Amino acid sequence: MTAQNNFTQGNSSSSSPPLVSVRDVTMIFRTQDTETIALQGANLDIQPGEFISLIGPSGCGKTTLLRILADLQTPTSGDISIKGMTPTKARESRAYGYVFQAPALMDWRSVLKNVMLPLEVMNFPKENRLEKAREMLRLVGLEKFEKNFPFQLSGGMQQRVSIARALAFDPPLLFMDEPFGALDEITRENLNMELLRLWRETGKTVIFVTHSISEAVFLSTRVVVMTARPGKIEGIVNVDLPQPRSVETREHPRFFEIATEIRELLRKGHA
Numbered sequence: 001m002t003a004q005n006n007f008t009q010g011n012s013s014s015s016s017p018p019l020v021s022v023r024d025v026t027m028i029f030r031t032q033d034t035e036t037i038a039l040q041g042a043n044l045d046i047q048p049g050e051f052i053s054l055i056g057p058s059g060c061g062k063t064t065l066l067r068i069l070a071d072l073q074t075p076t077s078g079d080i081s082i083k084g085m086t087p088t089k090a091r092e093s094r095a096y097g098y099v100f101q102a103p104a105l106m107d108w109r110s111v112l113k114n115v116m117l118p119l120e121v122m123n124f125p126k127e128n129r130l131e132k133a134r135e136m137l138r139l140v141g142l143e144k145f146e147k148n149f150p151f152q153l154s155g156g157m158q159q160r161v162s163i164a165r166a167l168a169f170d171p172p173l174l175f176m177d178e179p180f181g182a183l184d185e186i187t188r189e190n191l192n193m194e195l196l197r198l199w200r201e202t203g204k205t206v207i208f209v210t211h212s213i214s215e216a217v218f219l220s221t222r223v224v225v226m227t228a229r230p231g232k233i234e235g236i237v238n239v240d241l242p243q244p245r246s247v248e249t250r251e252h253p254r255f256f257e258i259a260t261e262i263r264e265l266l267r268k269g270h271a
C-alpha cells in the first residue's frame with residue numbers, strides 16, 4: 001500500500017499527464033459475412049487515482065474497451081497509452097490487475113494459493129509470497145479463509161479472493177469487468193463499500209464496468225456513458241459527491257441528479 005485517494009470530485013481537468021489515454025480507438029470485428037463496429041472513435045483520459053465506471057447497454061463495447069486496454073485485443077485503429085507505455089509493454093511490466101465477471105479461481109488451489117499464483121508466475125521472491133498473499137487477504141477481509149477452497153466460499157467471497165489476487169503484485173491500475181453483476185443487492189452494496197475502502201487506502205486507479213446506474217454513481221469519480229451500434233462514448237459525467245462515500249451518499253439529492261443525468265445520456269444513445 002503506497003498512496004491514498006483523497007478525491008472530493010473527479011479531476012478530469014487536472015493538468016498532470018494521464019495514467020491512461022485512449023485516442024480515436026475503433027474496434028471492428030469482421031467475420032465472413034458480418035462486420036460489427038464494437039467501438040468507434042473512443043477518446044478518454046484517465047488521471048492517476050480516479051475511479052472510472054463504464055456504463056452502457058449490452059453490446060456497446062465496454063468489455064472490448066477494457067480488453068483493448070489490457071492487451072487482450074488489438075484495436076483496428078487508434079492509440080492507447082498506459083503510464084506512457086503501449087498496452088503490451090504495460091502488460092509486460094504488470095501495470096494492471098484484471099478482475100473478470102466470474103471469479104475464475106482455480107478450484108484445486110486453496111484461497112491462499114490462488115492469491116499467490118500471480119506472484120509465482122512473476123517470480124516474486126519465494127520468501128515474501130506468503131506474507132504478501134496474506135496481506136492481500138487481510139485487505140479484503142478473508143484472512144480466516146486462507147485454507148479454504150473456492151467451492152467452500154460464497155460468490156461474493158470468491159470475488160473478493162479474485163480482487164486480492166489482482167492486487168497481489170501491487171499494480172497501480174485495476175480493471176474490473178462487472179465483478180459484482182451476479183451477486184445479490186446487499187452483498188453487492190457491501191462489496192461496493194469494501195472496494196471504495198480499498199481504493200482509498202491503496203491509491204489505485206480503477207476502471208470498472210457496470211450495468212447499474214446507482215453502482216456507477218456511488219463508486220465513481222467519473223462515469224463514462226456508452227451507446228451501442230456502433231459503440232461510442234456518448235458523454236462523461238463528473239460525480240461531484242463528497243468523499244468518502246457512505247450509506248448516506250445514496251440519499252444525497254445530488255446522487256439522484258447525477259443518476260438522472262446518466263439515465264438521460266443512456267436514453268439519448270438508445271434513441
Ligand SMILES: Nc1ncnc2c1ncn2[C@@H]1O[C@H](COP(=O)(O)OP(=O)(O)OP(=O)(O)O)[C@@H](O)[C@H]1O
Pocket residue numbers: 029030036037038056057058059060061062063064065231
Ligand atoms: N471476438 C469477437 N468477435 C466478434 N464480435 C465480437 C467479439 N467480441 C465482441 N464482439 C461484439 O462487439 C460488440 C461489443 O461487445 P462487448 O462484449 O464489448 O459489449 P459489452 O458492452 O461489454 O456488453 P455486455 O454488457 O453484454 O457485457 C458486441 O456486438 C459483440 O457481439
